Amino acid sequence: xxxxxxxxxxIKEKILEEYYEAGHFLSERTLxxxxxxxxTPIKNxxxxxxxxxxxxxxxxxxxxxxxxxxxxxxxxxxLRIALETFNCQEIYGRISEEQLRELEENVEATKKAAIDxxxxxxxxxxxxxxxxxxxxxxxxxxxxxxxxxxDHLRRITLRHLKKDPGxxxxxxxxxxxxxxxxxxxxxxxxxxxxxxxxxxxxxYFQ
Numbered sequence: 001x002x003x004x005x006x007x008x009x010x011i012k013e014k015i016l017e018e019y020y021e022a023g024h025f026l027s028e029r030t031l032x033x034x035x036x037x038x039x040t041p042i043k044n045x046x047x048x049x050x051x052x053x054x055x056x057x058x059x060x061x062x063x064x065x066x067x068x069x070x071x072x073x074x075x076x077x078x079l080r081i082a083l084e085t086f087n088c089q090e091i092y093g094r095i096s097e098e099q100l101r102e103l104e105e106n107v108e109a110t111k112k113a114a115i116d117x118x119x120x121x122x123x124x125x126x127x128x129x130x131x132x133x134x135x136x137x138x139x140x141x142x143x144x145x146x147x148x149x150x151d152h153l154r155r156i157t158l159r160h161l162k163k164d165p166g167x168x169x170x171x172x173x174x175x176x177x178x179x180x181x182x183x184x185x186x187x188x189x190x191x192x193x194x195x196x197x198x199x200x201x202x203x204y205f206q
Contacts, residue, residue: 002041003038003041004040004041004044004045006035006041007035007042008044008048011049012049012054012151015055016151016158017158018158018162023065026046026063026065027063028046054066054151068152072152073156073201073204074201074205076149076152078201079145080130081194083134083142083145083146084130084133084197085191085193085194086139087137088133088182088190089190091136091137093187095182099136100183102132103129103179106129110175111176114168117165119158119162119168122171131143131146131147133178133182171200174192174195175196178193178196
């Protein structure tokens with residue numbers, strides 16, 4: 001992995017985990033010290049992070065971590081509801097045993113993360129579950145869209161769960177119910193997915 005990619009991943013991870021909070025000023029000097037790198041890879045990483053909407057860079061104000069707006073969160077969730085409900089409608093009648101086993105492994109790992117209150121692992125597994133269903137449904141354009149929003153969604157999920165770690169149990173139970181419906185080849189999985197995402201959105205705005 002190139003140094004600029006390492007710098008990008010490390011800075012992004014700290015933004016996602018809100019070690020660098022929204023509104024936080026970043027200085028190149030501090031990043032050079034923290035990451036033990038030269039100026040060039042860090043500069044390249046910051047340009048990429050700016051293009052993805054994580055930071056803003058200006059000659060007057062410097063580097064500022066920017067928050068994801070309430071409007072954008074609402075729009076992303078509404079998009080997910082439409083696309084992921086469609087994914088479930090597409091796949092419920094033809095999901096294979098192998099695909100079900102992969103989802104079961106994810107849900108089991110999610111259960112363990114929920115018991116351990118391991119919010120970071122839980123957030124990763126949560127998004128893997130949704131992406132797996134999308135990949136199994138087979139519409140590569142939908143999967144690309146979900147991947148495009150993945151980091152912002154993880155940031156939202158981590159914030160969700162840090163605010164109330166007890167929510168991991170609710171999210172886990174809902175994933176288990178979706179899986180149960182998929183195993184039964186029951187079209188109710190689409191409504192369960194729609195409700196799961198809608199309630200996740202509404203919890204964020206409480």
